[in-house]
Amino acid sequence: MTSKSEWYEIKKLDDNVSLILERHISADWRCNIWHVKGRDVDLIIDTGMGLKLITDDIAILSERPVIAVCTHSHYDHAGGLCQFDKRLGHPAEAEIFANPNRSAVVANLLEASIVQRRPYDGFDADRWCYEPAPLTTQVDEGNVIDLGDRILRVVHLPGHSPGSIALWEEATGTIFTGDAIYDGKLYDHLYHSVPEQLCESLRRLKELSVKTVHAGHFKSFSGDHMKTIIDEYLNGQRSMLCPNKIR
Template identity: 50%
Template sequence: MRVAEDWFAHRDLGDGVTLIWERWANSGLRCNIWLVQGRDRNLLIDSGLGLRSLREELAFLSEKPVICLASHNHFDHIGGHHEFETRLCHRAEAEVLSAPTRDNTLIENFVELVMFEALPYAGFAVARYEIVPAPATGFVDEGDVIDLGDRHFSVLHLPGHSPGSIALWEQASGLLFTGDVIYDGELYDFLHHSSIPDYLESMARLRALPAETVHAGHYASFDRARLHALIDDYVAGKRLSVCPAGARSAESC
């Protein structure tokens, strides 16, 4: 397999939001890396697989101080955290950032060479792929506010996919960043630290938000109607799966 030249692609989506992605990792593997520009500092939500240097390839990441935040600490979201001085995550997953292993980041179970269309560097081997330790320099939790000077993002703690999953909500714009709590694809609630009861509570909270645009951890962005449809599908599926065999419908059990 050839070695990629440019590893990262990026696109300005308006609202001071830039989507960055790893173009040669397949769409199920790579996450959406979100840069939100503020007056005083920028916010980077997630940092990708960590297979190439974000800062070396994307000079605009060094124009202002950057808060590098993890929506949660699975490998596809934290690989570039070590490149940034300010690193935030939820305390429930602190250990993964400070002492990542192939197991606790989920690399061992999820990464295969067929997921790449080009190599990040010569000699890349999936069996040796690891995340560089990058201990959090601070923690975020429910109700905290990330202040970019002229923009303010409220932290919502929304466990279910993982115990430390968070979303970021900008009330002034209606922008919602959801990480892997919800995206327009198959949701993962079967991981070793997933919790379906927590996930259902998190979905109810998301549904109550007057979100205009949702920028998720994977796949395309969507609007409030799609957000509601995705939530309702998930919740209906869980009701069916816990119904007794004789129940005729989700409503009857």
């Protein structure tokens, strides 16, 4: 089922997982906002740019208790985090969530063409930065987010950014990876990216029995395809850097 609001679009997938997209952000840049329905509480994984109130547009977010977790602090993932009362993220980026500035959240990469419809009067892509969103709970490797009938474990996967995390649901073989991996060229060239750490994080990912990857951008894919992407990256493909720099 697909339903549309003016700004956000929600697509229901299997396993009580839905994908929320910002309709007027370029498909090359908008992040995947994941909604996981639990028995007691729902989980939002990443929050988009937050240029409109997501809780106004997506009814289920105001009807049920919800925890928001950001896989990392970049503007396309954490812009809407301030809209939620329960805000989870990794301590390595706690300072950025609390005191965001354009270079720290890589909003200096935001080109005007990425935001295809003006969200409000006075919006200026050359100056915009998201509102501070201090974490209410810091989560690190091994911590568990319990939704009542489903458990997601935090996996720390630094490299794209120092506090990048994934949420791993072992029971269903589903992992939400943020920008640690997606089906595209991996951004390993940002100011706080460390390609060697990303290689190590991807090697760790390969050890998990993953069936489905819900990534931070683009389409979801199988665990087998995840391994192919990882091998391609480790072989020097899919890097934004020149290959010999990451060996």
